[in-house]
Amino acid sequence: MSLTASEAVLGAQVRLARTSKGLSLRALARMIDVSPATLSQIENARTGLTVARLSRIADVLGLTVSEVLDIAPTAAPEGLPPPRRLSPPEDWRHYAPIDFDPVLRAALEEFLAIGYHGATVRGIAARCGLSVSGIYHYYTSKQQMLVTILDLTMTDLLARARSAQAEGRDPVERFSLLVENLVLYHTHRRELGAVGASEMRSFDAENRPRIAEQRTQQQRMVDREVEGAVQLGRFRSDHPREAARAVVTMCTALPTWWRPDGPLSPEQVAEQYVGIALDMMRLRR
Incomplete structure (x- = not known):
């Protein structure tokens, strides 16, 4: 039984x-x-x-x-550090382990396991071995945990995207680098990407517009390079704006199927996806 x-x-x-x-x-x-x-x-x-x-x-x-x-969970440790900003290193292609505090790590695992709406603060507390009151000492609500995770995710992604974009000499190169960055992020940081893709509906009315705007910034970066390449006659897609959205979507969907123990490394997937994206844009070689 x-x-x-x-x-x-x-x-x-x-x-x-x-x-x-x-x-x-x-x-x-x-x-x-x-x-x-x-x-x-x-x-x-x-x-x-x-x-x-x-x-x-x-x-x-x-x-x-x-x-x-x-057995009672341990009280929250003194001085539990706030989550560190995931500032990108000098090399935007380099990914160090995520340095989340224990509560935020437990919340991320809980959201991935049973979804935001299925998760409870009690379950998150149980997962990290803290008391519920200890959780509330650092995070006022489950919503604040989700917002913090997505804030960290989008801040990191956009900073890396800007570094990648700065290396390009023309719109086609910058477009390719942005696609590479999206792929590397959504494989190396697949857990964060998965929550970002699945939980946008879970933000309350106060937080949703701000998080959505951060996501839109990434799309605009790609859109601008596509427009520039079209103006130069390098991209010949009949529907460049729609193709740009499709490119970003296929990259952000990577957490649904890519696995670290699979046949392709993040770098191999990035190389393939850049080629696919350029084909979608009908690149003039």
């Missing part, structure tokens, strides 16, 4: 119980005869937790089931 309580909370309680005993995920998995992947799925609420398995976990940890369920 399966427990009826929130799977996200159950998974978080298992994680808290494990870490309270100083055990690694791999060590506990070995003790209960499951794979580390299965235990990770349990802790992250991606698979169900039966009464029998919960009892087994409690037993090997030297706890009762009630004790596992009653």
